[in-house]
Amino acid sequence: MSDLVLGPLLRYVDATSATVWVETAHAGVVTVTAGDEHASARTFGAHGHHYALIELTGLEPGSKTPYQVDVDGERVWPSTDPEFADFPPSVIPTLLPGKPLRMAFGSCRVSVPHDEQGVADFGVDALRAYALFMAGITTAESPEDNERWPDLVLFLGDQVYADETSDAMREFIERRRDPDQPPWYELKDYEEYAHLYALAWRDPANRWLLSTLPSAMIFDDHDIRDDWNTSWSWRQAMEATSWWHDRVVGGLASYWIYQHLGNLGPDERRADELWKRIAAYDGGSDGRQELDVTDALDALADRADQHPETYRWSYARDFDTQARLVVVDSRAARVLEPERRSMLDDGELMWLDAQLHGDVDHLLVGTSLPFLLSPGLHHIESFSEAIAEGAWGRPGKWLGENARSAADLEHWAAFQQGFRDVARLVLDVAAGRRGRAPRTITFLSGDVHHSYVAEAQPRGGVVASRIVQAVCSPIRNPLPAVMRGFMRVVSKRPSGRAGRLLSLAGRVPLEPVRWGVTQGPWYDNNLAILQLDPAGLRMWWVAGEVTGRPDLPVLRRVATVDPVG
Structure with missing residues (x-):
């Protein structure tokens, strides 16, 4: 499991295709195999983390097909960890047109x-x-x-709760910075959000469920902060602090990767400007380099916060x-x-x-x-x-x-x-x-x-x-x-x-x-x-x-x- 940090998460699924999301420990090529079908994608990087979104096509409508995940040719899912021993194989359950x-x-x-x-x-x-x-x-x-x-x-x-943090999240914060300084035990930046998502999705039972039940998501206030965008005066008070900018940029940037990207069907994803850049990347001069989208991702998040009409x-x-x-x-x-x-x-x-x-x-x-x-x-x-x-x-x-x-x-x-x-x-x-x-x-x-x-x-x-x-x-x-x-x-x-x-x-x-x-x-x-x-x-x-x-x-x-x- 060392090559697979988080996931696989089964996201958008229709009658013949499925989208699988993973976070890996290093840059590489991720391959998903389901029956006779397989697809691969190179990871992309953000804030020192590595992610891949793999779209598998050609699946049979109304089927439940067990699948496997490999990173650079090494099998990482299904897990061999004993804590997953009682769980059945993860499957891709495609929709059957006409079924309620x-x-x-x-x-x-x-x-x-x-x-x-x-x-x-x-x-x-x-x-x-x-x-x-x-x-x-x-x-x-x-x-x-x-x-x-x-x-x-x-x-x-x-x-995730970015403002009401658990003991485990607080321990992580204490290892990084002084929690007596703003924003105290609330989340500060992208790195802390990445750890929070890992805490939310790493439990074996929930991890198995998210690997086999397609999911769609939308944020609410605690994904960023309690009462997020309640009023003009609330907004002005937040923007006057020394920590809000990094917090909201980290929150929206991590939301784009961990939640939003998998909500989109293939056509909507292809229309997303940042995703188009990721999908078009050819691996650099030797074909093996990873695209780092940190700056572009943060710019998207900052723009979406300051000018929400620019991103949906x-x-x-x-x-x-x-x-x-x-x-x-x-x-x-x-x-x-x-x-x-x-x-x-x-x-x-x-x-x-x-x-x-x-x-x-x-x-x-x-x-x-x-x-x-x-x-x-x-x-x-x-x-x-x-x-x-x-x-x-x-x-x-x-x-x-x-x-x-x-x-x-x-x-x-x-x-x-x-x-x-x-x-x-x-x-x-x-x-x-x-x-x-x-x-x-x-x-x-x-x-x-x-x-x-x-x-x-x-x-x-x-x-x-x-x-x-x-x-x-x-x-x-x-x-x-x-x-x-x-x-x-x-x-x-x-x-x-x-x-x-x-x-x-x-x-x-x-x-x-x-x-x-x-x-x-x-x-x-x-x-x-x-x-x-x-x-x-x-x-x-x-x-x-x-x-x-x-x-x-x-x-x-x-x-x-x-x-x-």
């Missing part, structure tokens, strides 16, 4: 040990529990969970005519200037406008932040934005800004312009004004450390689509007990009515939609699964439960949602 899509999703996962203390402090890692179940090492309570594996998993933010982190993909998945960046693309504050800048909104259309059975919209919070919380946030932007004059500005910074009031509800823009687009799709109306339009989200389902309707008229919000959070990072009581209260209908009175006091106009929580909230560490069946959209949430050893939890159902649509 099954997708897992969730967010918010800390990387701490899976021993007694780790479970006592943070609960069971739901992703790891699912990995052990998929590998056949543990069981599931519900027979339904044994039907088949998901076709992919969508991670909706906070794959959002992406979309179709699963034949049964589903379209649109994953929206709700962090980096924000417009924060008070006079034009919005969740999405003009270019991002135009892109989203083009992606949201009908002529599919189900439209899935991934956004790390819930589009539909519980109504009570939504109105609190919209009120906070209104007074922070001047609805109550200067005293209200100070009160609103401090409230949204202290209480994390920075979801879609706190960006009312963006909320209304997207709501109108969704209503157009649901009404059949953008092609045949889908059976369902479902927002998939995380972030809030509790899970629930909500359903929306237009304030006027009727639509053909069911509009649903499904939240799965956390995978592993439970909500403090004191906050659970608050969330229960704001999820109730009376809180929604009281919150609406509050937002009216802030002169917030009625939203284009009305909605309510139909199931939840619940607070387990969990992973959600959705399946598109002829009967409609089915969803269920699963968690790990310790019945013996803390590192061998069984899988249990947390909640089940009857078919929608």
Whole structure:
């Protein structure tokens, strides 16, 4: 395993091709072999690390093909390490056109040990529990969970925590620099991000799962820092520090390599300017040199931070005519200037406008932040934005800004312009004004450390689509007990009515939609699964439960949602 630092991660997979990501210990040529098919790629370098992204083609639709990884001709995967002895061979599971899509999703996962203390402090890692179940090492309570594996998993933010670091991460920081100096025990730069990703993805069970279950990802605030891009004043305060520039550049640069690049299909990847440079590199004068992209990568990250309109982190993909998945960046693309504050800048909104259309059975919209919070919380946030932007004059500005910074009031509800823009687009799709109306339009989200389902309707008229919000959070990072009581209260209908009175006091106009929580909230560490069946959209949430050893939890159902649509 010395030649393979991290991975393999199975990323974009369709009916006949698959993308495999690895980090290696040195420069070299990485080869992936699956059955009779094989492909190779030279590593590229960034900040002293070495990476490769290999695209394998010619695979059979609907197949599960075991695969191997070699570095410079030496086999590095499957691993011969005894800790992987109980796991089956990693496979590439290609999509079968027409087969009902099954997708897992969730967010918010800390990387701490899976021993007694780790479970006592943070609960069971739901992703790891699912990995052990998929590998056949543990069981599931519900027979339904044994039907088949998901076709992919969508991670909706906070794959890593750059600001709330674990003991292992703190030890690494202490070996590099003085943690009594800014940014203290938070991450400082690319090198620390690389170590954080290794901590997040190196556990044998999760590493095996990521090697055999295709994944798609999007960031949220903790991937960079809590409350990332909450407001103009937050942004100005960060940029005034001595450490923020290196932090955000390191965070976005590492995100491009560890997460974003694998989200893209072959055509989208070929259109990426930095990837085009990597793919075109011929190995230098002797054909064996590695391209170092450190400077270009950092320049991309810096530009994307300072001028977010220059780079798009959002992406979309179709699963034949049964589903379209649109994953929206709700962090980096924000417009924060008070006079034009919005969740999405003009270019991002135009892109989203083009992606949201009908002529599919189900439209899935991934956004790390819930589009539909519980109504009570939504109105609190919209009120906070209104007074922070001047609805109550200067005293209200100070009160609103401090409230949204202290209480994390920075979801879609706190960006009312963006909320209304997207709501109108969704209503157009649901009404059949953008092609045949889908059976369902479902927002998939995380972030809030509790899970629930909500359903929306237009304030006027009727639509053909069911509009649903499904939240799965956390995978592993439970909500403090004191906050659970608050969330229960704001999820109730009376809180929604009281919150609406509050937002009216802030002169917030009625939203284009009305909605309510139909199931939840619940607070387990969990992973959600959705399946598109002829009967409609089915969803269920699963968690790990310790019945013996803390590192061998069984899988249990947390909640089940009857078919929608």
